[in-house]
Amino acid sequence: MNKEIKKYVCPYCGEGFDTTEGLKGHVFKTHKGHGLPVSEGGIRLFINKAEYELKVEPNWTLHYLIHDVLGLTGSKQFCDQGACGSCTMIVDGKPVLSCMMLAIECDGKIVETVEGIAAEGHPLIESYAKNHAMQCGYCTPGFVVTSKALLDRNSDPNEEEIMSALAGNICRCGTYPQHVLAVREVAQTLKQEKKQVRG
């Protein structure tokens, strides 16, 4: 038996109603405070603390969405197959390869890109510049994002931990030794700041 087709469909949960009043009542009762509903094929995500509601194609990667559609070009595409770390973003607190994640999977997730890290004045940016932890610079944002994710979970990593965290990031110019210096220096700064706060 065919399911009865209702005229008015709730954009939040898909429940059908015969009248606008019915739909209105349902929305007020059930979805009050839920914000605007996301349209079909759309996702809502938080990028660098700003809320976005976006309609995405099913084949779009997170990198494509953020770099090409939103124009946040800090994330770089190098290998395009999850082998180099240049497109790393922090999603729900974890570093992920944005070329390997579909945008449509990111509904409701919190995304942090290098632009967000720079905007919050994170000391990694200055430390990278000061320590020449870059040459051509194309892979640098990926390193910065991966390092930020490391420092978020371990504010005082040792050399081995830094090298382990950055093992998936490729720098063809060979700037690797400087990344360890840059991250260690930031860890020291963060430690000092913590001490001062305690003091």
Added chain:
Amino acid sequence: MTKQSEIERARMVEMFDNLRADKYTLKEYKYIGKKGPRRTDGLAKASGEADYTMDVQLPGMLYMRFLDSPYPHAKILKMDTSKAEKLPGVKCILRYDDPELAESANLGLLPIFQNDKPLDGIAHFEGQPMGAAVAADTEAIAEEALSLIEIEWEERPFMLDPIAACEPGAPLTFPERYMDGNHWNKGVLDEDIHSDVKKGFAEADRVIEFKIARAGHTWICPERPCGVWKWNGDCPEIWLKNQRGYVAKKYINTWFGGIPMNKIELHMLYQGATFGGWTHTDWNLGGLYCAAVASGRMKRPVKYVFTRREDFYGSSMDEGIYFVKVGFKNDGTIIAVDSILYEVNAIHPVFGPVLHLHESTRIPHLKGQTKSIWVNKGPGVAIRCEMLGPVLTQTMVMDHVADELGMDPIEVALKNDGCKGHNMGWLNEKKKERGFEVRDSLKECIEKGKAEFRWDQAWHKPGTRKLPNGRMHGVGFAWTHEWSDSTGSGEIAIRIERNDGTATLLGMHCDSGVDAENTYCQIVADELGMRLEDVHFNPQFDPGFHLNSPDSSCGMSINGWLARHAARTLKQKILESATSPSSPTQRGSFSPAFPNTSPEELDIKDSVIFVKSDPSRRISMADFARPMALQGPLTNTEAFGTRNAWMEPLCAYAYHTQEGEYNPKGPREKCCRQAHFMEVEVDTETGEVVVTRVVNVNDVGKVINRMSCEGQQYGGSIMGMSRGKLEEVVHDPVTGVMLNGNLIDYKVATIQDVCPISTILVETGMGYGPYGLVGIGEDIATVVPSLLAPAVYNAIGAWINEFPTTPDKVLKALGKI
């Protein structure tokens, strides 16, 4: 009396094709050679604000992708693009038989590509971009459209092995270009005969022969090759990933019946690494040419992008088989070397395998021959750098001789150091004639390196030191001269900005990541007497001046002169202006900033002009550089009782040129040396080679940007060890298809491969560049790969003359497989 600014210009011309020590160095340096100036591009690159050509998006922009040949040698007989044309989002398809596509166009730096078809109908290697190009709304649509093109191919026989390709009756690999055989350079730039090797071998106590094999490796630049073409009427606006802006413009200038130079607007954004490589290939500018045609048809900007895999097709100029014969005395003096290199697809094989032995040893009898063999792989081009082959030969010759005699390779190095077949006494006389302080560069490098590396404790007889972890310990040593002798020319201008008196360098230049912008600013700041923060250089836009580009090993020895001469000339102009009346018009002029003073009495320091005998008489550059006369009727200052004291614009330009000296007949003697030390541990069960320590010692003559030099040392070492032990492009011998054209299967060094690297800079001042400098950008990445062989030999006592030194080769050398 001749003005000092004119004297400075005369000195600039005097230094063209420089053959002697810099007579006019500065007395003191505030920024040059000092550690510390932060990279000018540092914050932009770390924060993701630095834009690369891959990041460019313009309204209405289309994306262009290319068909790749599935066969190593094949011709398109028929092509049906009808299905692709119907795909929604496809806007334009170019075909190889398109009547509007030129039959030939200038498509590259190298002469061989200067008469090629932008979109060929015949492929000479698998993966060659050819046949068709699709412009669509997105890259994904363009890619899908390419898969819908139906093609009838004529498959042709192919060859991958350079030795087999030389045999009589071997199928022709590129009959359209080389109809007389695959060894195409017979008698063309192929021999470098120094003397009588037969006589040399007769005089030798011992003669050895060995063979080296080097598998191809490639550039792996992080940014994919790309560019954007946008027609603004009949003026093209172009964004280009390419390391040579001027050369690209020079060729674009010839396209479509001729596009005037002054109508070509070029943007060279940050470059996601270059290393040569891609810039030299024909499909680089071929892609741009196709984008230009599609852009003209669609009246929309077109961005062409090559895939990561497409960027793998192209090899280094050391790929091939080397046959080496060496004659030497029992005391380690080498008498003769004869080497033949069967080089894969070298497109300008002018650098014979014994070139470095010629330039930096006393070996009297040398013969080197490069047979360039065309096989069905991508072209062999200069990739950081074209000296890989000659350096490999030098290391292997020196270390094999040391091994045969049971000598320390450092002793062999010092015994054979020299130049063009002459000993150090001859070279020292030449140093004197050139005006250099006579110093023994190799000895100084070795002493510093040995101490840092603790060589005397580390070196041992081959295969004799087992470590507590069960691995075998080994050390290796390699040396050669420094290089800065490429052909090159450049131009630059510097202007003093009005209102704040800051200085701007004007010149287009490829940013290859070596912090060159800061380096030129350091020179200009010291020469002008300005604060470093008051000097700025953005090389990404085209003001009509072009520096020698990129800053590989030869940038500083050319562009350093530009920056210095422009700054010196400008400084004199400033001082002359400060002592002359300003605002000269028919209504009169204002008195000078320093009345009754001559330019010689003034100096500039920390961006302040002052009288040397009375520093209290001073004016800052900001106060001196007055605003331009105000513009508009309401700004007539005379109406308000004053007169606008404008001044003439302050700017200067400089240029430099030098013929390349990578030429056995070149007049320069190379005086600066470099020495590198490597320690390895070899697991004899798995064959794994672990590099545990590297020491780089480079005599750069004079350090300008210290952190940049060190960056080239550790960065070059890491790239070098990656090439030496990991990197090779693998082709399937049955199908001719590349098997590892991606970053998962083609291994490059990661941070986990990094070991402690000591970077030591020596400054003997014996370079022909300004302040006595030589280059450093390519050296280390070129020398370090060769170190794997002597280091692994020292560990296991068996030679591995094949590169890269992968575990299977180690196990084979140990007789385990």
